[in-house]
Amino acid sequence: MNSAPHASAQALPAANAQRAVPKPARGADVSGGGPDDWLWRWVTFSPALLMMLLLSLLPLVNLFLTSFYNVTWADGLPTWAPVGVANYNELAHDELLRAGLLNTLVFAIFAVGGQMLLGFVLALLCCRVTRGRILYRTIFILPILIPGIVVGAIWKLLLNFDFGLVNQLIGLIGFGSMNWLGAKETALASVIFVDIWHWTPFCFLLFLAGLESLPQDVYEAAKIDGATIWQELRYVTLPMMLPTIMVTFAFRLVTAFKVFDEVYLLTGGGPGTSTEVLSFTLYQRFFRQDRTGYGASMSIFIIFVVCILLVMALSARRRVSAPT
C-alpha cells in the first residue's frame, strides 16, 4: 500500500510531475509511514467516501437506470416496466420543458448579469470607505442568510397588488398599481428582480474580498503615471480582478440554473408558463404528477445541461487565468 503513491507519481506526465514533487515528500514525512498509517488513512477517509458513494453516486446511477422504465407505485412499492428510450423521446416534445429551458436561460442571463454589475459597483464604492465598512458589509450579508423561501414570502407581500409596499411607493409618485406577479409581462422580470435582491450581496462580498487582496503598489504606480479613475479601473482593477470575476460568474450561473424556491412561492410557474423554470418543471412532472420514470429522464437531462455549462465555465476560466 505504501508504494502506491510513488508508483503513480512516476506514471504522471512530466508536466504534472514538477508540481507533484514537493507533495509526496512532505506527505510521507508527516504520516511517517508508521504501522498505523495505512489504518488511519482509511479510518479518516472512509466516512466521507461511503457517504459520497451511497448518497450521491448510487442514487444518481439508480436515477439513470430508472429513466429507462415506467414506474408505478402501489402501497409504497414500485412496479417497473421497461420502456427503452421512450422517456427521452417524450422530453423532446414536452412543451412545459421547452418553456422551462427558455425561461431559465433568460432568468440566468439577466439575474446573474444584474447581480455581477451591481455587486461590483457596490464593492468598488465600499472599498473606498474606511468608516463604516464593516457595518455596510454586515448589512449586505443579511440577504445571503435568509432562506430562499422567505425571500419569496417577503417579496410576495411587498409586490402584492392591493397592499404591497412597492405599489404604495409608486402610488406616491403618481403611478397606478401594477399586478407585478400576476401579469404575464412583468412576472418573470419581477422574479429576476427578487433574485438580484437576494444574490447581489453574495457577488458584492466576493468582489470586496478580491479588491481588498489586490496589491497596493500597482495603484501607487498608476497614480504616479497620472491615470484617471476610469483608466485605473479599466487597466488596473479589471484585469487583476478577472479571475475573481470569472469564478463568481461561473458559480452564480450554475446556481441560477437551480432556481426553485422563489419561483415556487412567488408565482408557481405562472401566469401560464411565463415563469416556468427547469427545476419547477421537474417538480411538477416528477412529484406532482408522480411520474418517477419520466421525471428521472428529465433529471438526467437537466444534470447533463448543467455539466455542459460547467465545462464551458471551466474552459473560459482556464483561458482567462492562463496568461497571468
Next chain:
Amino acid sequence: MKTESTLTPRAIALHATLVVAALIVVIPVIWVTTAAFRTQISLLTGSFWFTPVLKSFVDLLFTKTSDFLVNYRNSLVVGIASTVICLITATLAAWSLHRMTWPKWVIHIFLGWAMVFHMFPSLALASAWYTMMRPVGLDNTLTGVVLAHAVLNLPMALWLMGVFVRDVPVELEEAARIDGATTPTLLWRIVLPIIAPGLAATSILTFVFSWNEFAVALTLTSKQTATVPVAIAKFAQEYEILYTQMAAAAALSILPALVLLIIGQRYIVAGLTQGAVK
C-alpha cells in the same frame, strides 16, 4: 485602496449611494417584520400607522391548527444533526486527503466529483434520493432529510476544511510525530485547536444552508416532519393567504441566521469568501 477621512463632496456621495443600497436591503425585511405585528385588516387597508398586536405570533405558535413549533423543532434537529455529520466526515476526509499519502488520482477524482455534485440542481438530487428512499421507507422521515442535507453540504465543507487544514504548519505535525504522537492524538491535540476557527466558520454556514434548504425538504418530508421553509411555503398555497401569519413565520425563521450573523460575522465572511479568493 484610497480612503477618505474628511467629508469631501465625493465622500458624501459615496456614503449616500451605499446608504441607499443598504436601505434597499434592510427595508423589505423590516417591513415584513412590522407586517407580522399588524392585523390582517390593517395590512389589507394599507394604512401606514397601526397599533402592534401579537395575534399573528400567538396564532402561529399556540393554536392547535398550527404546526409551526413542530416545524421549528424539525428544522433545528435537521440543521444540527446534518451539520455534525457533515463536519466530522468532511474534516477527517480533508485532513486525510491533504496530509496523508494518498495517490494523486484518488484525491482528484474524489474532490472533483464532490465539486460536480455540488453544482447539480437540488431538485434533480431530490428526485434521486426520493427514488432510493421511498422503497426502504426513509421518505417522510427526519433521518432521510438529515442524510440528504449532510451530503448536500459535504462538498462545501470538504472544500472549506481543505483550505483550513492546509494552513496547519507541517512542521508542527512532524514534531508531534517525532514525539511519538499517534494519529488520534495528533488530530485531537494539534490539528483540532488550530483549525477551530475554520470549523466554526464551516459549521455556521452548513447549519444556515441546511436551515434554509427547501427543495429537498419539500420532497422528502410529510406533515409531521416538515421543516420551517416547507411550512412557510404552505401559507402561499392556501386559497386565502394568511398574510400576517406568513410574515410572522418569515420573521421567526430569520432569527437563527440573524443571531449567527451578529455573533459570528467574521466567520461567515471567512467561510463565504474563502472559496473564491484562495
